[in-house]
Amino acid sequence: MTRVAVDALGGDSAPGEVILGALDAAAEGVEIVLYGPAGLDTQGLPLVETTQVIDMADKPAESVRAKPDSSLVAAVRGVADGAADAVVSAGNTGAMLAAGLLHLRRLPGVMRPAIAVPIPTRRGPSVLIDAGANADNRPEHLHQFAHMGAVFGEELLDVANPVVRILSIGEEEEKGNHLAIEAHRLLREDSRLNFGGNAESRDLLRGAADVVVTDGFTGNIALKLLEGTIRELLDALRDELTATAYGKLGGLLIRPAARRLRARFDPDTYGGAYLLGLRGLAVVAHGNSGRTAIANAIRLAARGADHRLVERLSERLPERVRV
């Protein structure tokens, strides 16, 4: 049975919603180990007691060293020690990355870990990588991200030979900043990739590619913009509907359609993102994750573990990424 270490204190709604989400995943057969303070009401789930907490405002690297017995760090160590197959936290993403680098360490040959996040598109999920593990990247980092994303696409999206594209400001190869243009050149010359050229951000939700590669700054801006725009638009729709009697009646009738729309686009449906490039599987969930998002993040982690994602990356990455 797949064992997932869960940081009970990670996120805005912790520990309540985290425990509820963990219970949902446990009911489906995922073996959960919670990491949190003594006395926490885990509703029967096993608890590894921890004494410290990393919060969202803590500086990642410092807090991970200063708080070795925090729920987040201890949960990551759970994977390093073999007590769990994967770890999930809705806490400080930077701290997860720092804890992963310290306790799980990088896979051989990996220059920079990256956040791979599934994006809902019209054609099914795409992977956006890097969605924010890095602030500044070099072209060779993007080249590795392309390979990591391709492995992700093959293993978890069941896409044979996934199409990889670079996020840029025009489809032509000469369009982009220096980084995108140089990365384009590296990917184009790598016959091991099914490279489809540049993708424009306006096509992201249409399913421009199976794997969309970008630097962590641009990827994080893109991901948060996508989420913010979807939320704002769905909220605005609700406001417009409640503004008139006809709208209210119509709103009742379209409720199932609106719910399907929300389910299709809501980031919570996907729940979390993988930190790829480490010698252990780590999933970061949104800071504002509720029960559903936490359960989905745990499912994502379990799925990655079942597909032996880290082993697949480790088998295939070293030979693929030597550039």
Add this chain to the structure above:
Amino acid sequence: MTRVAVDALGGDSAPGEVILGALDAAAEGVEIVLYGPAGLDTQGLPLVETTQVIDMADKPAESVRAKPDSSLVAAVRGVADGAADAVVSAGNTGAMLAAGLLHLRRLPGVMRPAIAVPIPTRRGPSVLIDAGANADNRPEHLHQFAHMGAVFGEELLDVANPVVRILSIGEEEEKGNHLAIEAHRLLREDSRLNFGGNAESRDLLRGAADVVVTDGFTGNIALKLLEGTIRELLDALRDELTATAYGKLGGLLIRPAARRLRARFDPDTYGGAYLLGLRGLAVVAHGNSGRTAIANAIRLAARGADHRLVERLSERLPERVRV
């Protein structure tokens, strides 16, 4: 009367929709001069005959030099020569920038022109600058963009002392790539700006700031993602509604609400973006602009001319941007 030079051959729907949009603006009192080929049916609008065409695939700088009598270049020259107060094209944005640099030239002290685009937010329009005039920027460019955006906010959005923020991946000053962090430092130390720190992309549509400053690559990715997401979501809503009978009936009832939503978020409502930093006023409209978008872009150009935007920038920028 404000005179606007309009490139009749710019954009996917040219010349038909361009002429219709120009007629709409002319009916409101804007004096239009169309630039296009002899024999074009302008429905009575004055025409300056041109013999060449720049298309979307043309390389900007080359095409502007190779096709001096293209409708786009001739329309820009119309402003340089004083025949018009502003120019509008839905054609090749890069060519507009190149033509602007060649024939209008930069305002004294301006290092890089930038595209300033109004973004619809919950609190009214914000300005995003640079939305794509540049591929690579330095911190001092962003510093100038902040001042250009502030002048735009004061003159065209009627905001006294507009709040300026930098688009980044966290609100804390240490969050961001090297460029954003350095630009943050420059803006923070400039007492002439009402600097509000970093803004996250998820807050863009909520109205995070009056002026959102970023480099042209990130800004272009953000703008196109915003537009693509809005379009995709509104399309998906329509698809969901037509999937069931209840949905269809509900869809009829909510049609006015959906229309208000579209009007509020549709990029066409704003119509175009200013190229700021030149000695003449240039507005670039979307390549896929229809009649409404063209008319709005012409209104935007006329409004900028009426507010003497270029003069205001020229009066205030040189003293403000010396850093």
